[in-house]
Amino acid sequence: MAVIELGFGRQSFHPFKRKSLLLLKLIAVVFALLLFCEFLIYYLAIFQCNWPEVNTTAYDGEQATREPVLKAMFLADTHLLGEFLGHWLDKLRREWQMERAFQTALWLLQPEVVFILGDVFDEGKWSTPEAWADDVQRFQKMFRHPSHVQLKVVAGNHDIGFHYEMNTYKVERFEKVFSSERLFSWKGINFVMVNSVALNGDGCGICSEAEAELIEVSHRLNCSREARGSRRCGPGPLLPISAPVLLQHYPLYRRSDANCSGDDAAPPEERDIPFKENYDVLSREASQKLLWWLQPRLVLSGHTHSACEVHHGGRVPELSVPSFSWRNRNNPSFIMGSITPTDYALSKCYLPREDVVLVIYCGAVGFLVVLTLSHLGLLASPFLSGLNLLRKRKTG
Numbered sequence: 591m592a593v594i595e596l597g598f599g600r601q602s603f604h605p606f607k608r609k610s611l612l613l614l615k616l617i618a619v620v621f622a623l624l625l626f627c628e629f630l631i632y633y634l635a636i637f638q639c640n641w642p643e644v645n646t647t648a649y650d651g652e653q654a655t656r657e658p659v660l661k662a663m664f665l666a667d668t669h670l671l672g673e674f675l676g677h678w679l680d681k682l683r684r685e686w687q688m689e690r691a692f693q694t695a696l697w698l699l700q701p702e703v704v705f706i707l708g709d710v711f712d713e714g715k716w717s718t719p720e721a722w723a724d725d726v727q728r729f730q731k732m733f734r735h736p737s738h739v740q741l742k743v744v745a746g747n748h749d750i751g752f753h754y755e756m757n758t759y760k761v762e763r764f765e766k767v768f769s770s771e772r773l774f775s776w777k778g779i780n781f782v783m784v785n786s787v788a789l790n791g792d793g794c795g796i797c798s799e800a801e802a803e804l805i806e807v808s809h810r811l812n813c814s815r816e817a818r819g820s821r822r823c824g825p826g827p828l829l830p831i832s833a834p835v836l837l838q839h840y841p842l843y844r845r846s847d848a849n850c851s852g853d854d855a856a857p858p859e860e861r862d863i864p865f866k867e868n869y870d871v872l873s874r875e876a877s878q879k880l881l882w883w884l885q886p887r888l889v890l891s892g893h894t895h896s897a898c899e900v901h902h903g904g905r906v907p908e909l910s911v912p913s914f915s916w917r918n919r920n921n922p923s924f925i926m927g928s929i930t931p932t933d934y935a936l937s938k939c940y941l942p943r944e945d946v947v948l949v950i951y952c953g954a955v956g957f958l959v960v961l962t963l964s965h966l967g968l969l970a971s972p973f974l975s976g977l978n979l980l981r982k983r984k985t986g
């Protein structure tokens with residue numbers, strides 16, 4: 591009787607052992623898959639990015655001096671979903687992608703300052719106070735950064751509304767979280783951060799205030815360039831003698847994206863669609879005012895979700911920064927800038943492509959199905975099938 595029970599135990603042990611082995615293999619494959627697709631792939635992509643080289647030698651008369659270099663990251667259009675639009679899985683997936691990309695970039699590249707060029711949120715233009723507080727909390731978690739790294743944000747139309755939706759409450763709510771700073775100087779470099787949504791030119795209260803602020807910034811920049819020590823500049827500290835970098839959400843006026851090219855430019859079928867002033871781009875008048883008042887050496891903008899490089903007046907370059915989110919692009923990216931008071935160099939860093947990650951997941955699912963069926967004896971092992979086929983050829 592004991593022998594029969596022992597034999598039964600042995601017979602039941604082997605299927606249990608096979609199932610345990612299968613379970614361990616499945617767990618190992620799933621763990622490796624998640625580790626690669628949700629963590630390591632960001633390191634592999636961003637590890638290939640390097641800060642561009644910039645000339646650091648400046649000449650004051652005949653004397654050469656070495657200028658400090660500021661390492662700046664520029665990204666745009668994160669569009670954190672709110673409580674109304676988007677499925678919860680969509681929100682979870684895309685926000686995890688942006689968080690991992692941002693945190694990996696901070697760790698590998700170690701920028702000194704990060705600029706986000708508007709449309710931080712997707713529903714800021716109509717979100718309730720409770721929803722706004724939740725969105726801000728998620729943003730601060732995703733884009734957390736060390737105290738020595740500065741994070742600067744400009745307003746976009748999805749943050750405070752288009753011009754016809756914008757009001758004082760929304761603007762102040764945004765500036766309470768992200769500051770109302772318009773001029774930021776560091777290492778001898780001037781950055782002007784513009785609320786481009788308020789440059790409609792119709793004389794509204796917010797628009798008039800925004801223009802007055804820019805005229806004051808223009809006055810301070812002119813004092814630093816032309817009239818150091820002049821009485822009309824007042825007793826305050828002067829700005830560094832450096833043409834500014836202009837940062838805003840809306841691009842300066844251009845007719846379309848017809849002259850844009852590259853892997854992350856707008857799709858070919860969309861490039862010839864004319865842009866609407868004060869909706870897709872700033873108006874001609876507002877663009878001319880900014881160029882005249884500020885005389886920037888470089889302009890960076892967002893809003894279109896696609897890359898483009900144009901030159902205004904044949905001399906002032908503008909880069910439209912693509913969206914940082916998979917929700918808007920299959921191949922998001924950000925700009926890396928090595929900037930000195932007199933020169934700059936820019937390069938682009940691409941994040942993992944969403945379709946590549948999906949292909950890896952689909953391939954892994956297929957592998958797991960084959961592995962499971964093979965262990966259950968419902969599918970011949972590919973190795974054994976190949977070995978049997980090889981034996982048949984030899985005997986034949």
